[in-house]
Amino acid sequence: MQTHILGYPRIGSKRELKKACEQYWSGKISGTALEEAGKQIRFQNWKTQQEQGIDLIPVNDFSFYDQVLDMSLTVGAIPERYAALVKNKEISPLDLYFAMARGYQKEGLDITAMEMTKWFDTNYHYLVPEFTVDQSFSNHSSKVVEEFKEAKELGIKAKPVLIGPVTYLWLGKEKTNGFEKIDLIHKLLPVYLEILKELVENGVDWVQFDEPILGLDLNSKEKEAFLMVYKTIRETFPKLKTLLATYFEGLNDNTALALSLPVCALHLDLVRNSEQLDEVLGQIPDNLSISLGLVDGRNIWKNDFEKSLKIIKKASHTLGREKIMIAPSCSLLHVPYDLELESQEDTLLPEIKRWMAFAKQKLKEVTLLQKLSLPNPEKNQLLEYEANKAAIADRKNSGLIHNKAVKQRVEAIAPSDDKRKSEYASRSILQKNFLQLPLLPTTTIGSFPQTGEVRKWRSQYKKGVIDKHTYQNLLIEATESLIRKQEKIGLDVLVHGEYERNDMVEYFGEQLAGFTFSQYGWVQSYGSRCVKPPIIFGDISRPEPITVSWSTYAQSLTKRRVKGMLTGPVTILQWSFVRNDQDRATTCKQIALAIREEVKDLENAGINIIQIDEPAIREGLPLRKSAWENYLNWATQAFRLSSSGVSDATQIHTHMCYSEFNDIMPSIAAMDADVITIECSRSQMELLDVFADFKYPNEIGPGVYDIHSPRVPSQKEMVQLIKKAQDVIPTAKLWVNPDCGLKTRKWEETEKALILMVEAARELREIARVSSDLT
Ligand code: GLN
Ligand code: ZN
Numbered sequence: 005m006q007t008h009i010l011g012y013p014r015i016g017s018k019r020e021l022k023k024a025c026e027q028y029w030s031g032k033i034s035g036t037a038l039e040e041a042g043k044q045i046r047f048q049n050w051k052t053q054q055e056q057g058i059d060l061i062p063v064n065d066f067s068f069y070d071q072v073l074d075m076s077l078t079v080g081a082i083p084e085r086y087a088a089l090v091k092n093k094e095i096s097p098l099d100l101y102f103a104m105a106r107g108y109q110k111e112g113l114d115i116t117a118m119e120m121t122k123w124f125d126t127n128y129h130y131l132v133p134e135f136t137v138d139q140s141f142s143n144h145s146s147k148v149v150e151e152f153k154e155a156k157e158l159g160i161k162a163k164p165v166l167i168g169p170v171t172y173l174w175l176g177k178e179k180t181n182g183f184e185k186i187d188l189i190h191k192l193l194p195v196y197l198e199i200l201k202e203l204v205e206n207g208v209d210w211v212q213f214d215e216p217i218l219g220l221d222l223n224s225k226e227k228e229a230f231l232m233v234y235k236t237i238r239e240t241f242p243k244l245k246t247l248l249a250t251y252f253e254g255l256n257d258n259t260a261l262a263l264s265l266p267v268c269a270l271h272l273d274l275v276r277n278s279e280q281l282d283e284v285l286g287q288i289p290d291n292l293s294i295s296l297g298l299v300d301g302r303n304i305w306k307n308d309f310e311k312s313l314k315i316i317k318k319a320s321h322t323l324g325r326e327k328i329m330i331a332p333s334c335s336l337l338h339v340p341y342d343l344e345l346e347s348q349e350d351t352l353l354p355e356i357k358r359w360m361a362f363a364k365q366k367l368k369e370v371t372l373l374q375k376l377s378l379p380n381p382e383k384n385q386l387l388e389y390e391a392n393k394a395a396i397a398d399r400k401n402s403g404l405i406h407n408k409a410v411k412q413r414v415e416a417i418a419p420s421d422d423k424r425k426s427e428y429a430s431r432s433i434l435q436k437n438f439l440q441l442p443l444l445p446t447t448t449i450g451s452f453p454q455t456g457e458v459r460k461w462r463s464q465y466k467k468g469v470i471d472k473h474t475y476q477n478l479l480i481e482a483t484e485s486l487i488r489k490q491e492k493i494g495l496d497v498l499v500h501g502e503y504e505r506n507d508m509v510e511y512f513g514e515q516l517a518g519f520t521f522s523q524y525g526w527v528q529s530y531g532s533r534c535v536k537p538p539i540i541f542g543d544i545s546r547p548e549p550i551t552v553s554w555s556t557y558a559q560s561l562t563k564r565r566v567k568g569m570l571t572g573p574v575t576i577l578q579w580s581f582v583r584n585d586q587d588r589a590t591t592c593k594q595i596a597l598a599i600r601e602e603v604k605d606l607e608n609a610g611i612n613i614i615q616i617d618e619p620a621i622r623e624g625l626p627l628r629k630s631a632w633e634n635y636l637n638w639a640t641q642a643f644r645l646s647s648s649g650v651s652d653a654t655q656i657h658t659h660m661c662y663s664e665f666n667d668i669m670p671s672i673a674a675m676d677a678d679v680i681t682i683e684c685s686r687s688q689m690e691l692l693d694v695f696a697d698f699k700y701p702n703e704i705g706p707g708v709y710d711i712h713s714p715r716v717p718s719q720k721e722m723v724q725l726i727k728k729a730q731d732v733i734p735t736a737k738l739w740v741n742p743d744c745g746l747k748t749r750k751w752e753e754t755e756k757a758l759i760l761m762v763e764a765a766r767e768l769r770e771i772a773r774v775s776s777d778l779t
Pocket of ligand 2: 660
């Protein structure tokens with residue numbers, strides 16, 4: 005029975021790679037220094053795994069930016085627009101690599117980066133391979149072979165990891181017409197065979213092929229490709245040990261297909277889907293080993309040894325111990341490095357820390373499980389087992405987690421609680437009369453430039469350099485000055501600016517009961533960017549109002565309406581580590597009830613427009629379509645629960661960014677927000693067609709300028725975009741606003757753009773007035 009892992013985090017336990025990359029990009033260190041930093045991280049990762057007793061250690065899981073981009077370079081899938089860089093001998097392979105990741109603006113060249121998108125249902129983003137009708141592949145980079153040799157020299161028993169060819173094609177995008185990407189498999193496979201040949205020549209034992217798409221709905225061509233690929237690999241390298249890794253979902257309908265592939269071992273994610281094991285064991289062919297993905301690679305809780313050992317026992321009973329491998333459910337890329345680094349007891353309570361395991365601790369869990377499954381474990385291992393049982397039992401019964409009042413409130417949710425008192429049509433009349441806003445009202449999405457100054461105050465406050473009172477006063481001044489600025493700009497619905505928030509989820513988590521935080525719990529999001537998700541450990545409640553004082557203060561300063569600003573329950577859930585002892589839907593309901601109280605308090609305090617941001621609603625969609633309906637039901641219900649406690653005249657807004665709404669339009673409508681603001685300008689309002697075709701009943705604020713770029717659009721451009729919107733949506737239902745929050749922008753460009761935006765709205769109001777006078 006061997007232990008292995010599918011991959012390890014690579015940003016460095018103290019984000020060393022992030023720092024090195026950013027220094028390299030800004031010209032502060034050389035390419036050699038960056039290479040050296042990467043090497044140190046690889047060595048450290050391998051050493052840690054070796055020390056913890058992992059038998060097969062992955063290589064090529066390291067990456068300077070992204071493992072999918074690495075694969076694109078490995079197989080020579082370099083888009084045409086980088087040809088000039090490939091030919092230029094002055095440009096190092098590292099610079100070509102970063103040009104593909106981040107774009108290239110130098111020496112009169114302006115080459116865009118490759119597109120980025122989410123890695124399945126994680127918060128990791130990969131660079132999308134680009135394919136054309138005449139696509140060719142070549143054995144371009146020897147990264148995997150080099151890393152294998154590097155590990156071998158250090159005496160590491162290394163298992164190279166490759167994204168499997170079928171998944172690799174699936175991840176890409178067809179950039180021209182006239183072909184289907186899956187048909188490229190015949191061109192791609194020979195390159196994989198060349199790479200495998202080099203690995204074999206260098207004495208490789210095991211190779212891991214990541215094929216997570218075996219957990220998705222596949223078409224017949226994709227299925228055929230799987231058969232062809234793994235048959236060819238087997239025939240070409242009959243002695244090579246191949247491990248096929250699936251994760252993030254169960255095999256379900258693809259079970260028979262996966263079991264028919266001539267590989268040596270099949271990895272199953274038993275955290276996401278434990279039921280698949282019985283099905284697999286029931287039909288397993290001779291000679292196939294199973295890798296049991298038991299330790300959660302997506303969450304930070306300790307493994308329940310007793311439960312895992314039962315599974316190991318069952319599998320060993322059917323297969324025999326030699327044909328079993330023990331592993332985490334997926335790559336550990338999605339969890340932070342090391343719980344031992346957490347020393348601050350006031351942030352992470354020791355009681356809660358006892359229930360947790362980060363990547364390094366998970367390595368130990370994997371090896372302990374292997375040892376504990378032996379007939380006669382050693383005494384110290386048995387002691388560890390007892391400690392694990394105690395921690396699991398302690399967590400189950402802990403008073404920190406369970407809050408009777410919260411559970412009762414969830415139980416007592418009535419069917420009417422997630423419905424507004426009247427339909428949108430009647431609400432809208434009341435709101436129009438009450439709010440007295442002009443046609444095409446102008447507003448923003450909530451945050452305004454968080455300048456270096458604001459961030460400095462926060463870090464000084466956190467370090468204790470300035471006290472709470474001073475910090476609050478600085479924020480109050482910033483808020484007041486923002487209200488004045490917005491009045492001057494001429495916006496109709498103002499915001500307080502969110503200066504008090506570091507992050508839209510962390511800020512709410514910090515003030516809700518049931519959340520805790522780590523100090524070093526960083527997880528790579530893309531490239532050098534990391535996030536530190538809050539940790540939901542218990543029942544969630546709101547001890548006291550969170551935003552009311554900010555909103556009412558801002559409102560007290562002006563006669564114009566100030567919009568309250570909250571983060572929605574689905575987004576808070578989605579961007580946190582969640583409990584695994586309760587389903588997501590229930591946790592989401594608890595958050596929704598807490599936000600509902602906040603919404604009501606805002607209303608009682610005289611705030612009559614309240615925005616509840618839900619940028620993450622779409623990314624929560626399950627990987628398999630069959631599970632969508634259930635998710636969308638509870639997610640939209642949670643939003644409505646949070647927003648429906650108010651009177652009809654109070655206007656609820658929501659905001660979403662990076663959203664493809666095509667296949668979830670009925671659910672967007674089911675959220676029943678009075679106004680939705682969305683990102684639209686980059687697609688030139690194309691997104692709005694979906695709303696128009698669906699006859700979306702409520703009001704819409706399609707973003708009229710792209711806040712992701714410092715560019716200030718002209719008034720004419722914005723007028724044209726609004727006109728485009730007016731072509732498909734009645735003017736009475738339209739709002740005018742930017743695409744998203746302005747937090748990352750500079751004041752200079754923000755002010756200019758908003759003044760022009762307000763002018764654009766005025767111009768169109770005038771046109772509408774004249775034309776209504778005429779009719
Ligand atoms: N209200 C938030 C802001 O303006 C919304 C951020 C988001 O959509 N991600 O910053
Ligand atoms: Zn946004």
